Amino acid sequence: MEHKRVTLFAGHYGSGKTNIAVNYALKLAGEGKDVVIADLDIVNPYFRTKDSAAVLEAAGVKLISPQFANTNVDLPALPAEAYRLVQDKSIYGIMDIGGDDRGAYALGRYVPALKEENNYRMVFVANAYRPLTRTPEEAMEVMREIEEACGLKFTDIINNSNLAAETEPETVLSTLEYMQTLSNLSGLPVFATAAETVVAEKLKDTLPNVLPLQLQEKYFDLPSQKPGNRPLWG
């Protein structure tokens, strides 16, 4: 998998952008790269990149998140520090964009610099099991709305189809046709398939470029939602 200097993850809200961004950052750091991840989500009040602060820090990934993330300040403010991702060309930057077109507006201000450097991958995170993107056509609609809002075109698709703790390899494999159609409609390649580590292990012989996801345990997981089979949060 070839890495661009900046990788952006955007998509429908609840499609799994944050988990993928965090795990992609950890993967790059594991390959010895100097990684900075920025939380540009101005929409979501709960379940944010900051929830993974300890894991990221332990892996040597620098986290830039809004000052008010996970507080009671419901304020769509972005940190000035986020500019480092487009300005400091010595690092690998990961951007976690808020859901839908509303979340993508925040990306607009970084777009001229991203276009000028032209070394980015803009990834559409797709989960075929989300109710408002149940068809490739609906996913296309969300894709176009996001592109219109931020002024940047997607370059890739990542298949993150899952049913949280109920995800089996078949859950993912039965979405390949959906992803192929989405790929045909958009003209974009499916650059990877993301799955929780246990499922990813079972998929890696069948599919190219499987990105295993380490998921955060939640305080409200039920006794039946066992480790290694954790729910996947938006």
Next chain:
Amino acid sequence: MAQRVLMKGNEAIAEAAIRAGCRHYFGYPITPQTEIAAYMAKKMPKIGGVFLQAESEIASINMVYGAAATGCRVMTSSSSPGISLKTEGLSYIAGSDIPAFVVNVQRGGPGLGGIQPSQSDYFQATKGGGHGDYRMIVLAPASVQEMASLTIKGFNLADKYLMTAMILADGTIGQMMEPISFEDAEIEHYEKPWALTGTEGKRPHNVVNSLYLQPDKLEIKNFERYERYKIVEENEPMWEEYMMEDAEYCVVAFGIASRVAKNAVVAARAEGIKVGLIRPITLWPFPTKALRKAADQVKSFISVELNMGQMIEDIRLATECRKPVTLCNRAGGMIPSPDQVLQSIRDAAKGE
């Protein structure tokens, strides 16, 4: 493709409402329930329904009042401070004996409070909130699946008893995602001869109103209404019992608190403490019979709540204070950890 979908709690409410036949949504955005409005805004125009963002919470509840008077299935949703604004309308709807469906995805309070999860509107939901003698059916989901199933149940109960049914959720259940399905949705249909549908000159006109000029007539209305509430209290309490068969201690928790408490119950059982859990699913009507029965069996109760202790009063009332009830709580948008609940269970087992 599989029948299962991965949904946020808030989306599950919106989709379930549509499946329950709701085609009229009036709301005003507030965190952490805005996904309900966002979902409705996206879906309603595609199915010939109405999504309307009103100029305020007060306007939106009065739109619900007006639309409900025509007999159609209608809803609004908000979060704690927004529900306070809607309580005048809720009282008028109760006084007019018409069905409505309202969602409160609670956040920390009082006042503007915060945006993190809370259960501190228990009193407001179960004891009236607005003025006058009235009740609402209050449903407390503890999973995304229940957000959907209790929404459908809520629409059915509202029509059946001519009352407001309220989903009392919290920010976490609103925001969290779980796989769910809608296969079991059973939509009940009730005749609505009282509805304002136009007489076409063929029948006397109906009146939907909460104003009575004669106090004796208003008194009769109140007594009639409470006869209906008695039937609800008799027929509709819902609860879940978890590891209660041989329990010597009983944790009582609803919604998100019950999920944390279940983990603590499992951990306490591993330490040899015989503890179980009663999870009220309807907060009004409160599962009084279940609690009263448990009071004959257990040594004490532990109420786990995301507030300063509200449901604990109903536990004491239901059990007529026959056994001690202790409180394990966090407030202001914080959630008790399984360890905190476990410690409370240990303390109860030591008789503290």
